Amino acid sequence: MMAKTYTNKNILITGAASGIGFSQMMSYLANGANVFAIDQQVIDAQHERLTTYQLDISHHDALIDLLTAITENASIDVLVNTAGILDDYQPSLEINLENWQQVLDVNVTPMFITTNAVLPGMIARGSGHIVNMASIAGFSAGGGGAAYTTSKHAIIGYTKQLAFDYAKKGIHVNAIAPGAINTPMNAADFAGDGAMAKQVAEQTPAKRWATPQEVADLTLFLTSPQADYINGAVVPIDGGWSLGH
Numbered sequence: 558m559m560a561k562t563y564t565n566k567n568i569l570i571t572g573a574a575s576g577i578g579f580s581q582m583m584s585y586l587a588n589g590a591n592v593f594a595i596d597q598q599v600i601d602a603q604h605e606r607l608t609t610y611q612l613d614i615s616h617h618d619a620l621i622d623l624l625t626a627i628t629e630n631a632s633i634d635v636l637v638n639t640a641g642i643l644d645d646y647q648p649s650l651e652i653n654l655e656n657w658q659q660v661l662d663v664n665v666t667p668m669f670i671t672t673n674a675v676l677p678g679m680i681a682r683g684s685g686h687i688v689n690m691a692s693i694a695g696f697s698a699g700g701g702g703a704a705y706t707t708s709k710h711a712i713i714g715y716t717k718q719l720a721f722d723y724a725k726k727g728i729h730v731n732a733i734a735p736g737a738i739n740t741p742m743n744a745a746d747f748a749g750d751g752a753m754a755k756q757v758a759e760q761t762p763a764k765r766w767a768t769p770q771e772v773a774d775l776t777l778f779l780t781s782p783q784a785d786y787i788n789g790a791v792v793p794i795d796g797g798w799s800l801g802h
Contacts, residue, residue, distance in 0.1 A: 562782060564589035569633045571614060571671060572640030574598040577690070577735070580773035581637055582607070588777065593627055595620075596640065614640055615662040617670060624674035633675040635686045635780045638668045647702040657704045664708035668715065676723070683727040686780040689716045691732040693795050700736075709734075713791050720789030729788050731779050735772055736795025767794060 568585045572578035574596035582594050582602065591606045600609040614620050627633070641664045644652060668689055679685025694700030695709035716732040723730065775794055778784055793799050 566590045566634040567593065567631045568635045568637065569593045569627065569671065569675065570637040570639060571595045571667065574600045577769045577772045578639040580769035581639060581776050584773040584777055593631065614667040615659065617666060620667055620670055624671060628674055628678060632678050632682065636671055636675050637688045637776060638671055639690045640667065641690060644702040644705040649703040652702060652704055660704035660708050665711050668712065672719065679728055680723065680726045685728045687719065687730045688776050688779055689732040691734040691791055693734055693736045693793065693799050695734055695791065696799055716791065717789050724788045731787060731789065732791045733772060733775055734791050734793045734795065737767065739768060765796065767796060
């Protein structure tokens with residue numbers, strides 16, 4: 558049974574306006590945490606322990622400035638890097654340099670910036686948790702296009718290296734690799750008669766899509782005392798999809 562140990566804990570989440578990030582934000586709030594939430598879109602939620610910021614995280618200098626302001630006033634106990642964008646499954650010859658760079662500018666570089674913003678404080682306190690949002694596309698091809706798949710492989714590598722470098726400092730770094738999660742990001746799969754969504758479900762051993770809450774529940778477990786010895790792991794939550802790919 559997971560202890561509800563987030564009272565007086567400060568959580569920083571990117572990509573919190575919808576989908577997985579929104580469920581993570583609300584779950585931490587429900588378990589007593591103070592949450593600082595960032596998204597390009599307006600975060601439609603209000604809570605006495607919630608502070609929201611509207612920012613395009615691909616504007617890296619602005620992100621650095623915001624994080625400096627946040628960390629000057631709060632010690633971040635848990636960092637959840639959830640923000641990300643898709644690439645319309647474009648193969649290499651069909652994606653231009655601008656779109657390639659945009660995917661990396663959203664999916665990868667902000668993760669480096671946010672991590673470096675909170676790590677010094679975590680190290681000084683001798684504890685901290687970081688959860689990075691990878692994907693089944695971080696294991697194999699077919700879960701996205703060239704840029705997206707590259708970005709998710711990079712996230713897995715970064716997660717493992719962070720854990721390797723800082724575990725001895727009391728820092729826990731893990732990644733979650735979702736499969737088919739029913740979020741606004743995947744709304745196109747449900748368009749029309751939902752044929753694509755049905756096809757994805759059929760290709761998944763569990764024969765269904767997951768909810769964002771299931772990913773949020775996993776996130777809270779990975780940042781709990783019960784997961785203290787899990788470090789550098791990449792945890793699939795894909796209904797068994799990766800078993801056959």
